[in-house]
Amino acid sequence: MSIYFQKEDREIPNIEKDKIVEAISLVCKMDGKSEGDINFVYCSDEFLLNMNKEYLDHDYYTDIITFNYNEGEIISGDIFMSKDRTEENAEKFGENLKKEFIRICAHGILHLLGNEDGSEQEKELMRKKEEEFIKIVLG
Numbered sequence: 458m459s460i461y462f463q464k465e466d467r468e469i470p471n472i473e474k475d476k477i478v479e480a481i482s483l484v485c486k487m488d489g490k491s492e493g494d495i496n497f498v499y500c501s502d503e504f505l506l507n508m509n510k511e512y513l514d515h516d517y518y519t520d521i522i523t524f525n526y527n528e529g530e531i532i533s534g535d536i537f538m539s540k541d542r543t544e545e546n547a548e549k550f551g552e553n554l555k556k557e558f559i560r561i562c563a564h565g566i567l568h569l570l571g572n573e574d575g576s577e578q579e580k581e582l583m584r585k586k587e588e589e590f591i592k593i594v595l596g
Contacts, residue, residue: 458482458492465500467540470558473594477562480593484563485532488570493533494526495569497562502541518542521561523568536565556591563590 460478462469485492502518509515509522520542526533538561547557564574567586574583 458494460492460495460497462497463499465498465537466504467499467501469499470540470543470555472555472558472562476594477559480563480590481566483593484566484590485570490530490532490570493528493531495533495566496535497565498535498537499540500537502539505537505539505542508537520546521565523565525569527569532566532569534565534569536562536569538562538565556595559591559594560587563587566590 460481462474481492481495505520505522506516506518509517509519512524513522518539520539522537524535524537526535538558543557543561544554546552547554550557552560564583564587567583567590572579572583572586574580
């Protein structure tokens with residue numbers, strides 16, 4: 458297992474990386490899976506917009522794109538996160554910035570675990586699981 462926090466064109470936020478790694482391990486075990494290689498890559502809105510256009514044929518800003526490389530019960534992938542969008546969302550929703558970064562990390566992991574957020578019901582379940590992940594990290 459290797460979990461990396463990398464930067465593309467934005468600095469990595471000051472978050473408890475070791476606690477996020479522990480939470481990932483716990484959440485994977487609870488889902489009957491184990492973690493493989495997972496890369497969190499912090500980037501700008503523009504960088505992520507270009508990826509969204511190139512790989513997903515979507516022409517809009519997003520806070521996260523997850524590329525799933527799972528093999529059986531081993532969870533692996535690249536999680537690209539817009540630092541700009543995450544900071545803007547924290548301000549827009551009156552949320553603590555650290556908590557919002559942890560939420561986005563959780564969101565990517567939940568996608569790797571097979572959770573979707575296309576419908577309102579799926580979004581509600583995803584939000585609940587994100588909150589559980591945040592509680593694991595922040596205590």
